[in-house]
Amino acid sequence: MAGRTPHLLVTGTKEPRQRMWESIRLLRPGFSINDIARRSGQQPNDISRYFQALTKAGIIKLIECPKGKEGRVFALVSDEGAEHPRLNSKGQRTYAHLATENIWRTLRILNGNLTVEDVAQTASTGGVVLTPIKVRQYMNALAEAGYLEKTENGVHTQDTYRLISAKNTGPRPPEIRQLDSLQVYDPNLSKLVFAETTGTAGADRSLVEPGIALLRTRDLLAEWLELANNNKGPITLPADLTQRTRLELATPGESGGLQ
Structure with a gap:
């Protein structure tokens, strides 16, 4: 549409709510559940739940209310940018997704030999408080997948980790997944980059994102x-x-x- 300001889109593999959110931003003056279902390819029941959370958070509002839930028309009143708002069923913000984002961003920015304590302290921001255990688990998984070079410094000195420059693939954090084995999916490359059939004791088993x-x-x-x-x-x-x-x-x- 002429004169309309373009907005950024998230690239790579997208979550269902990300697809819904992009459709909402595109149809912002007025949209129904069916409108978003057709454009995003998601199920009406899932869209309805997300609409309820967005409404409670004041991000969208109901502007027309004919008979039938699917026929209700909503409008976007608070555009929060390319990333979809993370909300629970009460419309409250959730921050769990920021854990790996903060760790990955810290590794990319500091870009040196870092201890777990270094990363935990720097990455504990934006509503996220990270424990050294959580950070160590994620970084050990990345080391196993070949993203980090790990140097073991003995019992009395902390191990250090360094992001390998060739593995600095982009801003989105590699996702740790586990079925029968450790798997690492890189959303910047839109592919599974590592799968270990046996796994190791040091690999992440708590920041698992099943997909x-x-x-x-x-x-x-x-x-x-x-x-x-x-x-x-x-x-x-x-x-x-x-x-x-x-x-x-x-x-x-x-x-x-x-x-």
Whole structure:
């Protein structure tokens, strides 16, 4: 649209709420749940929950209220930028995502031989308080994945870590994932960069980010189990659950497949 100021977009693999948020910013004067569903590819129920949180936080507001939840029209009243607002169901800010962001930013900025205490002190900002244990776990995982060079200095001297220049891939922190083994996903490169089949005792086992696709699959399985447990006779399959399962099982490139 002529005269409209362009806004930044997050690149790489995106969370469902990030896709919703970008659609909200694009359709800011007026949008419904169905509008966001069509543009973002996300499920109306998930969008409705995010709308409730955004409304409680004063970020969007209801401007038209015809019959039917999907027909309600909202407007964006507080544009917070490219990154989607992290909110709980009460509309309160959450800061858990900042832990790895702060550690990664510290490693990139200080860019030297750093101890766990160095990083924990510098990265404890923006509502996040990091313990040395949390920092050590994340940095050990990055060292195992080849992002950091770790120097062990003995019992009485702290180990040091240095970010390898070739592994300074961008501003977004590598995500630590674990299924049967340690995995590291780099959102700057949009790919899984490390997978260890055996794992090590020093690798991260607490800052685990299982990935959006895995979380969706778990939720779907929980709904199917609940359906089976609550029915003693023949089961009538809900159309919405069946449709969402088909979308989840669709491979990339198939019609309606979720990326």
